[in-house]
Ligand SMILES: Nc1nc2c(ncn2[C@@H]2O[C@H](COP(=O)(O)OP(=O)(O)OP(=O)(O)O)[C@@H](O)[C@H]2O)c(=O)[nH]1
């Protein structure tokens with residue numbers, strides 16, 4: 001049990017109408033009492049949990065601010081300890097002054113994430129829920145908010161705990177067999193064990209697969225605009241953003257580096273990426289830009305391949321598009337944009353291209369962007385299927401699940417090759433360890449440090 005009483009400003013840094021200062025620990029109520037005078041003369045220790053007092057923060061008989069105090073009595077608080085929250089006026093002077101007075105009255109400044117760490121240590125949240133709190137605070141759009149809130153509420157944790165319980169059942173069956181190994185009877189039905197293992201494996205694989213979607217929702221759906229120089233890629237980016245973000249010119253090879261900008265669309269974060277035009281060039285910097293374009297092609301969810309209708313070699317372009325189409329994995333959506341419709345209204349009659357949506361647009365005038373968004377929306381709609389399922393958004397959880405499935409695969413092949421229960425049990429314990437690290441049933445100081453250092457002070 002941590003004996004220090006900690007304090008921190010929990011609202012955003014800087015000036016605001018009001019700010020909240022949080023104090024947590026055994027002496028939170030007493031320490032705050034020392035610096036506070038309620039207008040109704042009551043002491044904080046005499047009010048019920050979650051009730052408020054109005055009064056003044058006083059230092060050397062001088063009023064620092066008029067404030068509202070809320071007390072949360074242990075264990076019914078965020079951290080599980082006594083908590084006092086001071087709502088003060090949000091000048092930076094007042095905020096810092098109150099913190100300074102609290103420190104003079106036996107409080108210590110909280111470390112990053114220390115409130116949430118204490119909540120975890122006191123069993124108020126498990127580790128993945130604590131990480132959900134951080135995800136929630138940093139989520140900037142509806143979809144990532146939905147995922148974070150699910151994680152904070154424990155949706156993901158209960159899925160992991162279920163899996164862990166299944167594995168524990170499995171492990172105990174193996175132990176049982178070990179106990180009776182002398183008697184040369186196979187106590188446990190190996191077929192039953194294999195079935196149980198298959199279902200565990202499937203569930204974990206599904207969670208692992210969901211990370212792709214979770215990651216994309218959290219960090220933005222990458223949409224690369226690629227094509228030959230001068231086809232109008234930067235013009236399109238500017239049109240979508242409604243600002244002159246990228247340099248546009250009639251000189252080929254204007255864009256040399258990738259330019260990324262976010263647009264929010266139907267609650268999703270779309271990350272549009274303008275790239276260097278594809279061509280053979282002797283310019284070293286442009287060459288680096290072009291190799292970056294290929295990297296973006298490989299890591300994008302959507303590729304918008306742009307053609308300048310007024311200047312293209314059809315044979316060469318079709319060959320290039322088919323080459324890109326073949327290199328993509330099946331989830332990536334490729335869309336062809338035939339640009340400069342305002343100069344040339346003739347549709348291009350493609351000969352070899354199949355199964356790729358083609359849109360006529362004018363990046364300059366803005367025609368065709370509605371149709372583009374329609375196709376993007378219909379592809380995103382497939383992800384709605386995932387809405388009721390658990391989606392993982394955290395790299396750490398992803399890595400633990402990968403390690404879990406490796407261990408489970410070892411159990412699986414062990415079972416199939418009839419190795420002794422003793423060895424099976426080692427691999428099962430490995431899997432249990434990795435699953436336990438996700439929710440924090442198994443944790444160590446190093447793990448906790450690395451998680452909570454990403455939090456901010458006051459959280
Ligand atoms: N008329 C017309 N001109 C366009 C359209 N889109 C782009 N342009 C012009 O085409 C030229 C090239 O546009 P950019 O957007 O710089 O082309 P880019 O594909 O980014 O070219 P690089 O950066 O060199 O690869 C500019 O002069 C644009 O004004 C369009 O829809 N209609």
Ligand SMILES: [Mg+2]
Nearest residue numbers: 233234254255
């Ligand atoms: Mg450009």
